[in-house]
Amino acid sequence: MDEIVIGIIGGSGLYRVAGFADAEWRPAATPWGAPSDDLLHGRLGGLGAVFLPRHGRGHVHMPSSVPYRANIAALKAAGVTHLVAVSAVGSFREDMAPGDFVVLDQFVDRTVGRDASFFGPGLVAHVSLAHPTCPALSAALAGAARAAGATVHEGGTYLAMEGPQFSTLAESRIWRDGWGCDVIGMTAMPEARLAREAELHYASVAMVTDYDSWHPEHGAVQVTDVIATLQANVDRAGAMIAALPEALGAACPAGCDRALEHAVMTAPDARDPEMVARLRPVAGRVL
Numbered sequence: 001m002d003e004i005v006i007g008i009i010g011g012s013g014l015y016r017v018a019g020f021a022d023a024e025w026r027p028a029a030t031p032w033g034a035p036s037d038d039l040l041h042g043r044l045g046g047l048g049a050v051f052l053p054r055h056g057r058g059h060v061h062m063p064s065s066v067p068y069r070a071n072i073a074a075l076k077a078a079g080v081t082h083l084v085a086v087s088a089v090g091s092f093r094e095d096m097a098p099g100d101f102v103v104l105d106q107f108v109d110r111t112v113g114r115d116a117s118f119f120g121p122g123l124v125a126h127v128s129l130a131h132p133t134c135p136a137l138s139a140a141l142a143g144a145a146r147a148a149g150a151t152v153h154e155g156g157t158y159l160a161m162e163g164p165q166f167s168t169l170a171e172s173r174i175w176r177d178g179w180g181c182d183v184i185g186m187t188a189m190p191e192a193r194l195a196r197e198a199e200l201h202y203a204s205v206a207m208v209t210d211y212d213s214w215h216p217e218h219g220a221v222q223v224t225d226v227i228a229t230l231q232a233n234v235d236r237a238g239a240m241i242a243a244l245p246e247a248l249g250a251a252c253p254a255g256c257d258r259a260l261e262h263a264v265m266t267a268p269d270a271r272d273p274e275m276v277a278r279l280r281p282v283a284g285r286v287l
């Protein structure tokens with residue numbers, strides 16, 4: 001296996017991580033602009049590690065305006081091979097309670113108008129997204145979350161809504177009762193799509209903060225509930241991240257790092273040279 005570099009995208013409430021050795025914030029630039037913030041480079045349990053707060057320090061980016069492509073491209077360019085996304089979610093399930101961690105394995109995308117691919121006219125590619133997360137990294141992440149003392153659910157379907165408003169009662173009921181989704185948030189898409197295009201091993205852990213709007217015995221979600229639960233969980237999230245290097249080990253059986261192997265459709269002589277140059281930082285391996 002090539003040298004592992006762990007990437008962490010911190011969601012709402014997770015704007016910094018403690019425990020990185022040799023930590024240094026450094027700016028980054030990509031063909032898709034600047035990422036949400038500088039990247040925190042360091043070492044974690046002997047491995048290279050890079051942290052990026054999805055909304056920026058101080059929470060300045062809306063879910064709709066997070067520069068998702070720049071974020072994934074900057075992490076890839078920083079050498080990240082294994083990417084863990086952390087996010088806050090509402091729960092559609094009684095047994096996925098506030099404070100619990102859910103290691104996601106599926107996503108339903110209800111976002112609109114976000115830039116969801118690195119590819120485009122002049123360089124067309126179609127990766128598989130049937131299994132959007134890396135099974136080996138997800139198992140390691142679940143182990144790390146357990147080691148940190150969290151109640152962990154392995155597997156869960158995340159409904160990605162556009163936001164920024166929370167869902168109506170009718171929407172909440174459709175996604176829960178009709179579509180069978182487990183949790184809801186506003187950011188995992190297009191992040192998961194782009195991680196796959198960038199051939200990263202990708203795993204996503206959702207921290208449940210509320211029961212969205214459907215639960216008859218809980219009031220509809222308010223941002224104050226989300227923040228209160230996140231504040232109570234931030235140390236646990238930090239402990240999970242610290243435990244990750246030791247939990248890693250099993251080789252990926254899914255070939256996440258070769259996702260582009262047969263994905264590019266555009267004939268070599270029909271490719272737009274500018275697109276090819278732009279794509280090199282994320283897809284250079286197959287171009």
Ligand SMILES: CSC[C@H]1O[C@H](OP(=O)(O)O)[C@H](O)[C@@H]1O
Pocket residue numbers: 010011012054055062063086087088089163185186187188223226
């Ligand atoms: C602060 S409540 C709504 C906000 O929280 C989640 O953020 P993230 O996914 O980055 O943890 C949700 O997606 C919304 O952006």
Ligand SMILES: Nc1ncnc2[nH]cnc12
Pocket residue numbers: 088089090091161166167184185186209210211212213221226
């Ligand atoms: N109920 C909810 N809906 C969307 N995003 C969320 N983030 C945390 N709770 C949420």
